[in-house]
Amino acid sequence: MQRFQSYIDGEFVDGEARFPSIDPATGKVWAEMPEARESDVDRAVSAAETALYDGPWSKLTATQRGKLLYKLADLVAANAQRLAELETRDTGKIIRETSAQIAYVADYYRYYAGLSDKIEGAYLPIDKQDMDVWLRREPIGVVAMVVPWNSQLFLSAVKIGPALAAGCTMVVKASEDGPAPLLEFARLVHEAGFPAGVVNIITGFGPSCGSALSRHPKVAHIAFTGGPETARHVVRNSAENLASTSLELGGKSPFIVFADADLESAANAQVAGIFAATGQSCVAGSRLIVERNVKGKFLAMLKAKAEAIRIGIPSDMATEVGPLATKRQQDHVAALVDRSVESGARLVTGGRGLEGGGFYSPPTILDCDGVASPSLAEEFFGPVLSVVSFETEAEALRLANDTGYGLASGVFTQNLTRAHRLMKGLRAGIVWVNTYRAVSPIAPFGGFGLSGHGREGGLAAALDYTRTKTIWLRTSDDPIPDPFVMR
Numbered sequence: 001m002q003r004f005q006s007y008i009d010g011e012f013v014d015g016e017a018r019f020p021s022i023d024p025a026t027g028k029v030w031a032e033m034p035e036a037r038e039s040d041v042d043r044a045v046s047a048a049e050t051a052l053y054d055g056p057w058s059k060l061t062a063t064q065r066g067k068l069l070y071k072l073a074d075l076v077a078a079n080a081q082r083l084a085e086l087e088t089r090d091t092g093k094i095i096r097e098t099s100a101q102i103a104y105v106a107d108y109y110r111y112y113a114g115l116s117d118k119i120e121g122a123y124l125p126i127d128k129q130d131m132d133v134w135l136r137r138e139p140i141g142v143v144a145m146v147v148p149w150n151s152q153l154f155l156s157a158v159k160i161g162p163a164l165a166a167g168c169t170m171v172v173k174a175s176e177d178g179p180a181p182l183l184e185f186a187r188l189v190h191e192a193g194f195p196a197g198v199v200n201i202i203t204g205f206g207p208s209c210g211s212a213l214s215r216h217p218k219v220a221h222i223a224f225t226g227g228p229e230t231a232r233h234v235v236r237n238s239a240e241n242l243a244s245t246s247l248e249l250g251g252k253s254p255f256i257v258f259a260d261a262d263l264e265s266a267a268n269a270q271v272a273g274i275f276a277a278t279g280q281s282c283v284a285g286s287r288l289i290v291e292r293n294v295k296g297k298f299l300a301m302l303k304a305k306a307e308a309i310r311i312g313i314p315s316d317m318a319t320e321v322g323p324l325a326t327k328r329q330q331d332h333v334a335a336l337v338d339r340s341v342e343s344g345a346r347l348v349t350g351g352r353g354l355e356g357g358g359f360y361s362p363p364t365i366l367d368c369d370g371v372a373s374p375s376l377a378e379e380f381f382g383p384v385l386s387v388v389s390f391e392t393e394a395e396a397l398r399l400a401n402d403t404g405y406g407l408a409s410g411v412f413t414q415n416l417t418r419a420h421r422l423m424k425g426l427r428a429g430i431v432w433v434n435t436y437r438a439v440s441p442i443a444p445f446g447g448f449g450l451s452g453h454g455r456e457g458g459l460a461a462a463l464d465y466t467r468t469k470t471i472w473l474r475t476s477d478d479p480i481p482d483p484f485v486m487r
Contacts, residue, residue: 013040289390410432
């Protein structure tokens with residue numbers, strides 16, 4: 001039984017209580033986690049505030065902050081395998097995915113290390129004589145970061161990296177479902193030499209930890225990744241401290257395939273887009289919108305690929321789809337598949353959860369043509385693809401935009417002018433053309449509507465962690481005239 005600790009004010013500490021963590025591959029307890037409650041949250045936020053304004057962090061130059069980030073990036077790269085094994089054990093994400101993703105996480109920290117001393121202010125050509133005016137970009141303040149169980153090290157890197165580059169301090173709440181990799185990451189923060197209180201990492205449950213963090217009076221900004229319903233609680237809590245928010249939420253991303261597309265390439269991208277990470281991805285291409293005259297052929301290709309997927313123990317490099325992260329998620333996926341079939345959707349392949357230990361759910365395809373299936377509107381966060389067909393480009397665009405979400409979208413076509421029309425017409429923060437699930441630290445990531453607001457990645461993310469200060473300097477040596485003496 002492994003025991004993990006929180007990281008608060010430069011120290012590894014136990015929380016007020018502890019709770020068990022379940023191995024999704026077996027359904028059995030494998031570790032104990034520290035449960036942070038309100039007093040732990042207050043200690044962590046206070047430590048972050050002290051570090052921001054009074055500690056050595058406040059006196060470092062931007063270049064010095066960047067050097068610490070470079071060191072952290074090197075430590076992430078050196079410890080990627082250990083971190084990957086922990087993420088696989090605690091969340092069920094397969095080792096071939098965690099290994100590749102965490103190795104790439106180091107590049108996010110390197111990108112923001114290099115950006116640290118390139119966050120610039122401005123000199124304003126003001127319309128007044130004898131005045132110089134500057135804009136300074138300063139850290140926005142203490143940041144509360146809340147990340148879900150899927151891809152915790154990646155989803156924390158896209159917050160921690162830009163916030164540190166901007167000079168902020170933070171309290172990071174790891175998901176109570178699978179917090180081990182982020183709690184272990186705290187050891188690398190410590191080893192890199194960040195001053196005490198700059199990065200604090202805790203875990204705990206929503207009412208006693210998440211709520212206390214998001215409404216804390218010393219928190220200036222909340223960076224949240226999760227579902228829309230939890231996000232509404234976060235936004236309500238932010239009314240207490242008037243913190244700004246960036247919200248990266250869920251999606252029902254459309255995956256549009258035209259008859260002229262390279263169907264083999266599109267099928268491979270679709271399989272990766274919905275069955276990779278066992279479908280537990282906010283950008284999962286969960287709605288296939290395929291041109292009617294190739295629907296039968298394309299579905300047959302997808303069915304064969306889905307049924308050939310190797311389902312197994314996530315720690316085995318041969319495994320292609322592992323378990324879902326929790327029993328709760330397994331039950332949700334199974335219930336939504338049942339409701340969809342009852343509504344008239346045709347089960348092409350897959351279906352109910354697999355028998356035996358662990359929280360497994362098979363790759364599933366639902367043909368929803370002509371059916372008002374709940375699978376077309378509700379997010380599974382699991383390996384389930386819903387399929388509809390279209391005849392015209394206008395119909396494809398209408399179907400794609402028929403959702404309250406707006407995070408990602410995919411378009412497969414050889415027609416360049418059509419692709420450009422769809423790029424403009426799709427209401428989504430990301431449009432992938434003839435590819436899917438590509439990410440980079442250089443490119444902003446985020447959505448519209450129920451998929452949230454704000455961007456992660458790129459320069460824009462670092463600027464979101466700053467506030468501007470306007471500085472006026474009078475350059476004349478002449479005394480300011482008495483405003484009450486008429487001249």
